[in-house]
Amino acid sequence: MLIASGLGLGGAALLGGCGGGDSSGSGASAEPGAVRFGVNEARGSGPAFQRNEAMANAYAAAQGVEVTLNAVDHNTFQESINTYLQGTPDDVFTWFAGYRMSQFAENGLISDVSDLWPVDGMGEAFQQASTAPDGNQYFMPAGYYPWAVFYRKSVFEENGWTAPESADDFDALLQDMDGKGITPFAFAAKDAWAPMGTFDILNMRLNGYDFHMQLTKGEQAWDSPEVRQVFERWAQLLPYHQQNALGRTWQEAATSMANGDCGMYLLGTFVVDGVADVADDLDFFTFPALDDTIGNDALDAPIDGFCVAAGSDNQAAAKAFLQFLGTAEAADAANSEADAPMIAANSNASTEAYGALQKKSAEVVQQASSIAQFLDRDTNADLANTVITAALQDFIRTPDRIDEITTSIQQQAQSILGTS
Known part of the structure; x- marks a missing residue:
């Protein structure tokens, strides 16, 4: 079941992003369990929140575990994340590829999830975007947008x-x-x-x-x-x-x-x-x-996704959830429930919910010679x-x-x- 609660910046409430589920083509599986999942969109704020909620619900239903969802508005999340990660963070949190991910990795604030890679349906570009300077992966892509x-x-x-x-x-x-x-x-x-x-x-x-x-x-x-x-x-x-x-x-x-x-x-x-x-x-x-x-x-064309907080005391369950969040199953759950679909990072995800904008966006990104985050x-x-x-x-x-x-x-x- 999914338990939804408000995000308190002083408590365990801001982060999200581990995966379990189908590990076909992926690295080692982790043991599913109850997790705390924080997202960078206020409750009811729109499709982005809906997509994260739908993925959490899908995982909770499939694994029969509890996912405690915490939500905070985007700007407050951005401004508070550094302090939060050094406190008592949730197990998994929404975050971004690129330098912002690498900086947390270098500072020891997020967990190495290299054992979950490679990921079925994600090519080298996504793996590279999830890789810190030490050569290890600390991120699970979900979607992107030009x-x-x-x-x-x-x-x-x-x-x-x-x-x-x-x-x-x-x-x-x-x-x-x-x-x-x-x-x-x-x-x-x-x-x-x-x-x-x-x-x-x-x-x-x-x-x-x-x-x-x-x-x-x-x-x-x-x-x-x-x-x-x-x-x-x-x-x-x-x-x-x-x-x-x-x-x-x-x-x-x-x-x-x-x-x-x-x-x-x-x-x-x-x-x-x-x-x-x-x-x-x-x-x-x-x-x-x-x-x-x-x-x-x-x-x-920024890549959005998830990290496991190093401060979480629930690493195995967090990795199981993170692994799920990178699957086509998670992307399909997100896009079936949200008013507007994301362009899934996992190439095995269905494009049935895509409108003309999403299809054109995917084509434009594929044709670009260089992608900045x-x-x-x-x-x-x-x-x-x-x-x-x-x-x-x-x-x-x-x-x-x-x-x-x-x-x-x-x-x-x-x-x-x-x-x-």
């Missing part, structure tokens, strides 16, 4: 607009939307992570994927001409974005796109969670090339959450302070990353 430019097909058709294929097409589209009284881009920055998507795509379009990864590791400087170029281009685009973004959540921005006040929205495919009523009318295009020598085949997942958490988020919000507020902002980021990045 960031792209979303729009309503009916709005584009009514205005004779088409997806831009070049920088000139893009600029012309912005000007035409603006001239017709439609704000080209919905935009939100109250959720401090959201503007990182715009920075990432501009950086990869102007400087390339390799530069993006070097920047996040401290191998390139934040006050370099290349980064200043990103902010300069962004400053040119800001007038085409919704104003007063610092007071707007991503869901509110999505509503602005859904109701036709804004023509487009750069976000992940989870945008459908906020505009379910018009989901069938949505389409997207990848952000166009801004430098033909770089192209537009790099994108952010998102700025706050590709770099040090302290740098991302305490420095870069504040700097991007500062830039949005005062875009004429580029030199001051980039210099400040670089000084703090040197201190946090220990680079010179």
Whole structure:
């Protein structure tokens, strides 16, 4: 049975992610048992919560064990996770691939789950995304989503607009939307992570994927001409974005796109969670090339999944649950119950619930030459959450302070990353 309870940040309530069930093609099985499962979505908040709840229910029913579900809103989860993991965490928790996972592994806050790999239905790319610098796996992927430019097909058709294929097409589209009284881009920055998507795509379009990864590791400087170029281009685009973004959540921005006040929205495919009523009318295009020598085949496509907390005193049961969460069975359970399906990491999962957006998303990711995990997942958490988020919000507020902002980021990045 599934017991659901609220998440207390001071108690055992924030984490989730072990697996049991079919171990075909996988590493060693662990013994199922009662587990505590924490998720980074508030109860009843939408499809993401529904999917996690459905997977927990499916496991509890199949194994005849108790899964205690704890839920907290996304932003609070993000801000509290480090402290929580050093306290008395739940057995399994929702988390992310990339640097954010590796950082917890290096700090001894999550458990090595290499004995569960390889995983049937997940290829080398997913295993690599689950691997820390020590060569071991600490993560179980569940799904992924690309960031792209979303729009309503009916709005584009009514205005004779088409997806831009070049920088000139893009600029012309912005000007035409603006001239017709439609704000080209919905935009939100109250959720401090959201503007990182715009920075990432501009950086990869102007400087390339390799530069993006070097920047996040401290191998390139934040006050370099290349980064200043990103902010300069962004400053040119800001007038085409919704104003007063610092007071707007991503869901509110999505509503602005859904109701036709804004023509487009750069976000992940989870945008459908906020505009379910018009989901069938949505389409997207990848952000166009801004430098033909770089192209537009790099994108952010973060991988969501689960980890086992090292502080859990229930490691065997936690690993059994984690193993299940990586199966096609778990993905199918999630997608059969949620209002909007996730794009499953396990290739054996059914695609029956996928709509046009999910199918197109999977194709776009498969065709991409380079995949980033998102700025706050590709770099040090302290740098991302305490420095870069504040700097991007500062830039949005005062875009004429580029030199001051980039210099400040670089000084703090040197201190946090220990680079010179």
